[in-house]
Amino acid sequence: MVKRLWSIGLFLLAWTFAISAQAALTVEITKSVATAIPIAIPSFGPGVPGQPALAQVVRDDLARSGLFRVLSPTGYPSDPRDPSGVQAPAWANIGATGLAVGSVEPLNGGYVVNAYVYNVATGQQLAAKRYTCSAAELHMTAHHVADLIYQAFTGKPGPFAGRIAYVRQVGNIYELVVAESDGWNPHPIVHGTMPVFSPTWSPDNHRLAYVTYENARAVIFVQDLATGSRQRIAPGGEITSAPAFSPNGEDLAYARAYAGKTNIYVVNLRTGARRQLTNGDSINTSPTWSPDGRQIVFVSDRAGGPQIYAMNADGSNLHRLSYDGNYNASPSYSPTGNAIAFIHRTDGVYALAVMNPSGGDIRVLDAQGNCDSPSFAANGEMILYGTHRGGRKVLAEASLDGKTMEILRTTEGQDNEPAWSHH
Amino acid sequence: MRHSIWMIIAAAGTLALTGCAHNVGSGAPAAGAAGPTAMTNSAATEGYAGAGIGGQNLGNNGPIGGSSNGLTAAELAALPQHLRVHFPFNSDSLDATGQQIATQNAEFMVAHPHVKVRLEGNTDDRGTQEYNLALGERRAEAVKQYLESQGVSTARISTVSFGKDNPLCTQNDESCWAKNRRVDFVYSGGYNGGQ
Numbered sequence A: 001m002v003k004r005l006w007s008i009g010l011f012l013l014a015w016t017f018a019i020s021a022q023a024a025l026t027v028e029i030t031k032s033v034a035t036a037i038p039i040a041i042p043s044f045g046p047g048v049p050g051q052p053a054l055a056q057v058v059r060d061d062l063a064r065s066g067l068f069r070v071l072s073p074t075g076y077p078s079d080p081r082d083p084s085g086v087q088a089p090a091w092a093n094i095g096a097t098g099l100a101v102g103s104v105e106p107l108n109g110g111y112v113v114n115a116y117v118y119n120v121a122t123g124q125q126l127a128a129k130r131y132t133c134s135a136a137e138l139h140m141t142a143h144h145v146a147d148l149i150y151q152a153f154t155g156k157p158g159p160f161a162g163r164i165a166y167v168r169q170v171g172n173i174y175e176l177v178v179a180e181s182d183g184w185n186p187h188p189i190v191h192g193t194m195p196v197f198s199p200t201w202s203p204d205n206h207r208l209a210y211v212t213y214e215n216a217r218a219v220i221f222v223q224d225l226a227t228g229s230r231q232r233i234a235p236g237g238e239i240t241s242a243p244a245f246s247p248n249g250e251d252l253a254y255a256r257a258y259a260g261k262t263n264i265y266v267v268n269l270r271t272g273a274r275r276q277l278t279n280g281d282s283i284n285t286s287p288t289w290s291p292d293g294r295q296i297v298f299v300s301d302r303a304g305g306p307q308i309y310a311m312n313a314d315g316s317n318l319h320r321l322s323y324d325g326n327y328n329a330s331p332s333y334s335p336t337g338n339a340i341a342f343i344h345r346t347d348g349v350y351a352l353a354v355m356n357p358s359g360g361d362i363r364v365l366d367a368q369g370n371c372d373s374p375s376f377a378a379n380g381e382m383i384l385y386g387t388h389r390g391g392r393k394v395l396a397e398a399s400l401d402g403k404t405m406e407i408l409r410t411t412e413g414q415d416n417e418p419a420w421s422h423h
Numbered sequence B: 001m002r003h004s005i006w007m008i009i010a011a012a013g014t015l016a017l018t019g020c021a022h023n024v025g026s027g028a029p030a031a032g033a034a035g036p037t038a039m040t041n042s043a044a045t046e047g048y049a050g051a052g053i054g055g056q057n058l059g060n061n062g063p064i065g066g067s068s069n070g071l072t073a074a075e076l077a078a079l080p081q082h083l084r085v086h087f088p089f090n091s092d093s094l095d096a097t098g099q100q101i102a103t104q105n106a107e108f109m110v111a112h113p114h115v116k117v118r119l120e121g122n123t124d125d126r127g128t129q130e131y132n133l134a135l136g137e138r139r140a141e142a143v144k145q146y147l148e149s150q151g152v153s154t155a156r157i158s159t160v161s162f163g164k165d166n167p168l169c170t171q172n173d174e175s176c177w178a179k180n181r182r183v184d185f186v187y188s189g190g191y192n193g194g195q
Helices: A007-018 A022-031 A054-065 A088-093 A135-154 B043-048 B073-078 B096-111 B129-149 B174-180
Strands: A037-040 A068-070 A098-107 A110-119 A124-134 A163-170 A173-180 A187-192 A196-201 A207-214 A217-224 A230-233 A239-245 A251-258 A261-268 A274-276 A284-289 A295-300 A307-312 A328-333 A340-346 A349-355 A363-366 A372-376 A382-389 A392-399 A405-407 A414-420 B084-086 B116-122 B157-163 B182-188
Touching (some): A037 A135, A054 A068, A054 A135, A098 A135, A110 A135, A124 A135, A163 A196, A173 A196, A207 A239, A217 A251, A217 B157, A239 B129, A251 A284, A261 B129, A284 B129, A295 A328, A307 A328, A328 A372, A328 B129, A349 A382, A363 A382, A382 A414, B084 B096, B096 B129, B129 B157, B129 B182
Parallel strands (some): A037 A068, A037 A098, A217 A239, A392 A414, B116 B157
Antiparallel strands (some): A098 A110, A163 A173, A163 A414, A173 A187, A196 A207, A207 A217, A217 A230, A239 A251, A251 A261, A261 A274, A295 A307, A340 A349, A349 A363, A372 A382, A392 A405, B084 B182, B116 B182
């Protein structure tokens, strides 16, 4: 189960607001624009037996974003299931700025979900939506409700209805798994005894590129998710790894190893035309594209150890970004273009960190265990990555502002090498 | 021995790529029945079904490392005692012991012209796999160049890397890390390419 040690602190904060005077409450509402938004989400009713209730999935999503402070249900004045039951002052009284109510009703073997989102201070309804889905899709529908609320208050698209890909290892079996953003409903799309790594989504989310071994050689495959068919990316039968789709989906940047050197190439996926971007005897790998497709950020050890560099998409203007510490790797460019997540070794720990696109403003987000494979959500506000807890490989999500970090639900086995889908 | 081949399970019909709400998202839902747990092979992946179910390679070169194969009795009898060299952290230099072992393996190859070697580069499990894959390749190349300097022809040597995916041990300590930083010599026979 997900560890949520901070929920106790949040509950205490919620009670503090419940007893504050009206004037102090007004100040708090103003501050909430810059800090976490207090929100209440009463029950929508039961859904699929044995599965978490829809409202709880929504609460967990919003809390994990770091942008909301979810008020505990035990303090709620009522449990309305539609707008007629909503009395804004009662919710303002417990310190809520936001409120989302709704219902889950069975229909023809599936469900109808209604969701209504309110600004408690003004009493204004910000959004109202109806969803119909199968029982299997109810959990994903909860993520859509969370995104609806997220966008209503922040103006930005929410990250929760995106999917994640990751590698699960149980014994000697490796699977590349696609799941919902909280780890639920995993589906293996590759299964076997060879390791898989470096999964990455095509911009339209219809394909995953990944690396595995064939005849002891690392090779990139691009697999179509709907059909399962896949294409080998190994021009000339060589060793390839570290795939990265260009933002327009036409090109694939990758690393090619030969004669002890590893350099970055770009191949046009339709024509097969290929160009070499880096040269020389060093290791150059882990390319990641800027969202405008003009720049590629990557890892090179030409200065003696792995550091992060940037170059134009044609290989020109190659320059170094990272100067802090002697191991910086695994860069991942935010889809909004304002940050680069990377792995930064500090005090012997391979920590998750972020930098600005020029390499400055370094902030460490997680140094509790060795981290790898950072991947941004489509809205650039959260980072999915692999880390270690208690000797096991687990996945985690952290908010870009560093306020929250949460380990994803895990069962048996080791989970790592995650990638968040686009839009 | 061939490594296991992938068995791919199709996602057709079991991944609804978007929610089913009005005004939400883009892209058609996948055709076929919804259901998060049923995984069936589609016709598109039938070619992969049934392969890769063979057991784990138990060669002592690690869980996915190769093992020497196809050698004559005489070649097997003459195999060097040490078929592995180790490296310091982040390094691809052979130390004195490593050079000694590599020399013994070079002499074996010179004396047995029908033998080929695949040099498998490995790293410890710290750092990122993408960089480690490249580092293992660099280590394998360093051993290859050493063998060539001892008279082994290039055509008989190939190099691969597993990065940190082929560990001999999994403890989080320096002694295990040192064991994993290595290049393994995997021999095969029947080479008739001359020299």
